[in-house]
Amino acid sequence: MSNNAPGPWGPPPSQPGPGQWGQQQPGPPGPFGSGPFGGPPPQPPRRVGNPGLAVAAGVVAMLVGGGVYGVIVKALDTQSTYFGLGIAALIAFAMGKIGGANPALPVIAVPLALLGVLLGQLTAIVLFNADASGLSAMDLVTDYTSEIWDTWKDNVGFFDTLVFVFxxxxxxxxTKSVGEK
Known part of the structure; x- marks a missing residue:
């Protein structure tokens, strides 16, 4: 005797059994949703950052990076594009990690990086002139600001422009790539 035989102990011959080639039985949603074929895969949550804190961190990174840039240029008595890239990377990592994928942060990071490089170059000029003149760096900054600025303008060249561009x-x-991760 077979279970598929008509009668009270088997399914009627005109209807296929549940879950076979007939209608699909409703059930709990699959691991990827409840649409046809499981639906789209779930998206990872979007990383939300704090843009205000990111800009503040970028300003702090600019000040620290500019100071370190000037000390390194003075110590090595040379300037390199890598120093400018180091300031840019320091600012960008700080802003991207804290600010997330905010589209304004990469735009704000550019002038901060340029100001950081400028601050580093001015710091190097102050340190060189402090050694040459015997004055303290603070006296040079407070009393001879226009002369420091004129020295920078007279000595800026093509290489310095490349450092700014890079x-x-x-x-x-x-900033854009770190913020999107």
Whole structure:
């Protein structure tokens, strides 16, 4: 005797059994949703950051990076594009990690990186002139600000322009990529 035989102990011959080739039985949603074929996979939660705190961290990174840039240039008596890229990366990592994927942060990181490089170059000029003149760096900054600025303007050249361009591009790109991760 077979279970598929008509009668009270088997399914009627005109209807297929549940879950077979007939209608699909409703059940709990699958691991990817309840749409046809399981639906789309779940999206990871979007990382939300704090843009105000990110800008503040970028300003602090700019000040610290600019100071370190000037000390390194003075100590090594040379300037390198890598120093400008280092400032840009420092600012960009701080802003991207704290601020998340805010679209304004890469744009704000560019002028911060440019100001950081400028601050570093001015710091190096102050340190060089402090050694040469015997004055303290603070006296030079407070009493001879226009002369320091004129020295920077007279000595800025093509290489310095490249440092600024690379720092700006790196700040934008790094902030954008770190913020999206």
């Amino acid at each position: 720092a700006g591009v790196a700040a934008f790109g790094i």
